[in-house]
Amino acid sequence: MRQIIVALLLVITVVALIVAAFTISQVNREDQRLKSDLQYRSTLLAESLKETVEPNFINKSDVYLQSMVEKFTDKERFAGVGIYDNKGNVVAASATIPEATSAASEIVANAMDADKANGGFSTFGERKVYLLAVPLRNDQSVVGALMVVQNANYIDDRINEIWKNNLIRLLVQAFLLSLAILLLLRWIIYQPIKSLVETLRMARSGDMVQDPGQITNSLLFRPLIKEVSSIKRSLLEARSTASEEARLRLEKLDSPWTAQRLKEFMLDILKGRSIFMVSNREPYIHTKKGGKISYYFPASGMVTAIEPIMQACGGTWIAYGSGDADKLIVNRNDKIKVPPDEPKYTLKRVWLTKEEEVGYYDGFCNEGLWPLCHISHTRPIFRKEDWEKYKEVNQKFADAVLAEIKNQERPIILIQDFHLALVPRMIKTERPGAVVGLFWHIPWPNPESFSICPWKRELLDGILGSDVIGFHTQLHCNNFIETVGRELESLIDFEQFTVTRNNHTSSVKPFPISIAFPNGLAKDDPNSKMEGEKILKELKINTKYIGIGVDRLDYTKGILERFKAIEIFLSKYPLYQSDFTFIQIAAPSRTTVKKYQEFAKEVRQEADRINSVFKAHGSKPIVLMERHHSHEEVQIFYKLANICLVTSLHDGMNLVAKEFIAARDDEKGVLILSQYTGASRELKDAILVNPYNGEQTAEAIKTSLEMKPSEQTKRMRNLREVIKNYNIYRWSAELLKAIVKLG
Numbered sequence: 001m002r003q004i005i006v007a008l009l010l011v012i013t014v015v016a017l018i019v020a021a022f023t024i025s026q027v028n029r030e031d032q033r034l035k036s037d038l039q040y041r042s043t044l045l046a047e048s049l050k051e052t053v054e055p056n057f058i059n060k061s062d063v064y065l066q067s068m069v070e071k072f073t074d075k076e077r078f079a080g081v082g083i084y085d086n087k088g089n090v091v092a093a094s095a096t097i098p099e100a101t102s103a104a105s106e107i108v109a110n111a112m113d114a115d116k117a118n119g120g121f122s123t124f125g126e127r128k129v130y131l132l133a134v135p136l137r138n139d140q141s142v143v144g145a146l147m148v149v150q151n152a153n154y155i156d157d158r159i160n161e162i163w164k165n166n167l168i169r170l171l172v173q174a175f176l177l178s179l180a181i182l183l184l185l186r187w188i189i190y191q192p193i194k195s196l197v198e199t200l201r202m203a204r205s206g207d208m209v210q211d212p213g214q215i216t217n218s219l220l221f222r223p224l225i226k227e228v229s230s231i232k233r234s235l236l237e238a239r240s241t242a243s244e245e246a247r248l249r250l251e252k253l254d255s256p257w258t259a260q261r262l263k264e265f266m267l268d269i270l271k272g273r274s275i276f277m278v279s280n281r282e283p284y285i286h287t288k289k290g291g292k293i294s295y296y297f298p299a300s301g302m303v304t305a306i307e308p309i310m311q312a313c314g315g316t317w318i319a320y321g322s323g324d325a326d327k328l329i330v331n332r333n334d335k336i337k338v339p340p341d342e343p344k345y346t347l348k349r350v351w352l353t354k355e356e357e358v359g360y361y362d363g364f365c366n367e368g369l370w371p372l373c374h375i376s377h378t379r380p381i382f383r384k385e386d387w388e389k390y391k392e393v394n395q396k397f398a399d400a401v402l403a404e405i406k407n408q409e410r411p412i413i414l415i416q417d418f419h420l421a422l423v424p425r426m427i428k429t430e431r432p433g434a435v436v437g438l439f440w441h442i443p444w445p446n447p448e449s450f451s452i453c454p455w456k457r458e459l460l461d462g463i464l465g466s467d468v469i470g471f472h473t474q475l476h477c478n479n480f481i482e483t484v485g486r487e488l489e490s491l492i493d494f495e496q497f498t499v500t501r502n503n504h505t506s507s508v509k510p511f512p513i514s515i516a517f518p519n520g521l522a523k524d525d526p527n528s529k530m531e532g533e534k535i536l537k538e539l540k541i542n543t544k545y546i547g548i549g550v551d552r553l554d555y556t557k558g559i560l561e562r563f564k565a566i567e568i569f570l571s572k573y574p575l576y577q578s579d580f581t582f583i584q585i586a587a588p589s590r591t592t593v594k595k596y597q598e599f600a601k602e603v604r605q606e607a608d609r610i611n612s613v614f615k616a617h618g619s620k621p622i623v624l625m626e627r628h629h630s631h632e633e634v635q636i637f638y639k640l641a642n643i644c645l646v647t648s649l650h651d652g653m654n655l656v657a658k659e660f661i662a663a664r665d666d667e668k669g670v671l672i673l674s675q676y677t678g679a680s681r682e683l684k685d686a687i688l689v690n691p692y693n694g695e696q697t698a699e700a701i702k703t704s705l706e707m708k709p710s711e712q713t714k715r716m717r718n719l720r721e722v723i724k725n726y727n728i729y730r731w732s733a734e735l736l737k738a739i740v741k742l743g
């Protein structure tokens with residue numbers, strides 16, 4: 001307010017100065033004009049009177065002269081006439097003229113001395129007058145003088161009037177100007193700012209707030225409104241992240257989460273209710289080789305994460321039976337107890353036809369949704385027939401779940417990943433009392449990217465059948481909420497991170513997935529060391545330093561970019577050419593999809609190309625092991641490596657990074673981690689890189705290989721602490737707590 005008053009005073013002062021300058025100039029001009037007009041009129045009058053007075057003055061007719069001057073007494077502006085002899089004595093004078101004033105005598109004397117008209121301003125009492133004397137002659141000699149006296153007060157009156165008028169004008173102008181400024185400030189600036197402040201205050205205090213965009217559509221405020229909108233959103237997001245972190249911090253005070261603790265926790269909160277896990281990928285795949293049935297654990301982050309929970313808590317896992325011997329060993333309900341060697345829970349298999357697998361899995365999931373959600377510059381392909389199969393298969397899974405929960409009162413269903421986005425709605429429609437959670441293992445893209453999917457609304461509607469929707473990071477939650485806001489009619493609560501649609505509320509929350517830690521595999525036993533040395537010998541690797549990469553052969557994992565960075569590193573620092581080998585363990589993945597076949601070929605060719613570049617120097621820097629490995633085998637490689645390279649172009653979380661850390665109970669080794677993985681949000685002591693920047697990754701390799709053991713230990717200790725505090729048991733406890741709270 002003080003600033004506004006100061007600004008107003010400033011404006012008024014400037015206006016006053018301008019008005020004063022104009023008034024002074026106007027007054028001067030008017031004063032001059034009136035004075036010269038008065039002088040002119042006095043001269044004319046004096047000259048005409050002189051013609052009458054001169055003969056009478058000479059004839060000494062004093063009486064006549066006196067009667068004549070009386071006639072001119074005080075006629076408006078004309079104040080009187082005086083006639084003087086050559087000594088300056090009054091011969092005849094109007095009564096209004098005082099006897100003798102020094103000014104009059106002087107003017108008269110000067111006129112006679114100079115023998116010409118002489119005038120000047122003077123005062124008679126309170127009156128301002130103009131006196132003009134002309135000499136009276138007899139022949140050639142000056143014998144007296146005639147003085148005309150004019151009132152000059154009107155000149156001052158006029159000047160005062162000008163000042164007065166201009167002052168009134170100034171006051172009116174200042175008042176109107178101030179009023180206009182105040183109104184403008186209020187309407188254009190004060191009101192919108194007040195609303196913006198209120199919006200920010202409410203956002204800060206956590207109340208529901210209106211969209212800042214609705215406050216004003218003034219062009220002036222558009223950039224500010226834009227900024228305030230994003231500040232508001234960031235505040236809401238930051239608050240929800242902070243409360244999440246606070247909650248995590250609180251719980252960190254507890255003892256570490258273990259399989260046993262999770263089991264007890266489940267018994268406590270579930271109170272006899274059953275859990276049904278649902279996913280596309282099954283945890284154990286049975287195959288037949290030479291008449292003998294065996295099984296393997298698939299290379300899948302989702303399975304790695306979920307299986308320890310099922311082992312700890314039991315229950316039923318419904319998944320697609322994809323192995324060629326799967327059908328041979330299930331009971332008549334398509335069920336089998338797993339793990340096969342030590343059964344702890346039930347796996348129920350769902351069967352898909354070849355056409356369904358091609359349309360739903362290869363087509364819509366892997367060629368459509370996977371590239372859609374990953375920003376790795378591979379174009380999603382959407383086919384109507386794939387979408388039809390996707391719906392069909394989702395219904396198949398939903399039916400399998402519904403059959404399982406038929407006799408359950410309040411079952412809890414946990415659906416995994418993007419393959420089954422429609423299942424939550426399908427279940428909820430049939431069984432509104434069932435509690436449904438969906439965890440999305442891959443990133444959720446920004447609304448623009450997602451909007452290209454032709455069936456985006458159906459997908460979102462399917463997902464919103466869930467009571468809880470989980471993502472790895474707050475960013476993915478934000479993207480999801482924004483996508484819903486853009487595509488569907490719904491009520492979004494940014495404070496609670498909920499979406500309400502058709503009277504059903506879904507809570508959207510981040511649950512950064514993790515691994516089983518400790519997992520029983522990481523014990524620093526000498527056997528594992530010997531195993532490692534044996535493997536290196538078999539592979540003919542005898543370099544001082546080893547790098548490791550463990551991935552499904554997937555274009556989102558940045559394997560080609562990683563190879564390029566290794567080439568740059570070795571070219572830039574040739575001393576390492578004979579000292580460094582990089583082992584890439586690559587599990588074949590989605591091999592029926594053309595893009596994956598091409599990618600696998602490219603990876604092979606690139607490894608060969610780089611090896612041929614350095615062949616001349618006697619080294620083979622890249623060893624590509626393209627096959628599925630067991631967890632125990634992968635563990636050995638994690639342990640023998642000096643560095644682990646995770647260079648995903650985009651990754652929901654990336655469990656390889658966490659597995660490498662879990663394996664390093666020797667507290668050695670350095671993790672180089674892509675900044676585009678969900679894991680990079682937690683694993684701050686890794687060396688973070690942009691996988692698209694080959695030079696940067698090459699430098700990170702050098703820095704890691706040359707890192708002092710003490711620094712490696714410091715970092716690895718911190719990283720292990722992160723995973724210890726937030727392992728998969730903790731993750732599932734968090735997720736289940738959120739779900740049970742709702743139903």
Ligand code: ADQ
Pocket residue numbers: 298299300301302304305441442513550551552585586587588627628629630631634651652653654655656657659
């Ligand atoms: P994935 O894309 O499968 O997971 P990731 O999290 O790295 O990626 O998990 C891969 C798993 O497969 C790891 O357990 C790894 O050990 C295993 N694996 C990789 N190569 C293997 C090989 N050659 N042999 C044997 N096993 C191998 C998806 C998302 C991720 C998210 C997880 C969990 O894409 O972002 O972290 O789900 O939510």
